[in-house]
Amino acid sequence: MIQVGQKLPTANLSQLTADGMQTHDVNELFAGKKVVLFAVPGAFTPTCSEAHLPGYVVLADKLQAKGVDLIACVAVNDAFVMKAWGEAQNASELLMLGDGDASFTKALGLEKDTAGFGGLRSQRYVMIIEDGVVTTLNVEEAGEFEASKAETILAAL
Structure with a gap:
């Protein structure tokens, strides 16, 4: 698993914009920026849609x-x-x-098997990245939702 102080691995993530499909190299996308990156096990799933994403929208x-x-x-x-x-x-x-093939998630070492509802997914986490280097990493324990909340990371900034 990636650790605080380490540089992000080389990987691509995708984004659909008004201009079409964009492929982002994470190191280029986050270069020179302070980034809050949070991961959810799946879009449109209960905790992710009811609490995790909305917290970041509000804050x-x-x-x-x-x-x-x-x-x-x-x-x-x-x-x-x-x-x-x-x-x-x-x-x-x-x-x-989108990390459709889970290559970024696997490169971070933050994947989990959710065979019961989706197969290979991401663990729930949040990290602060400064110029491509992880400065904070909060990974949730299975079934928990506290360490990766928007309120938690806001308090850490």
């Missing part, structure tokens, strides 16, 4: 006021699903990124 301005340049949500879903989920959640201030 986006407060996170930005603390010097965060970019707030990004990633899930092992395709970019089409992430765009639809972001629109359904009014997440216009957030970058909704």
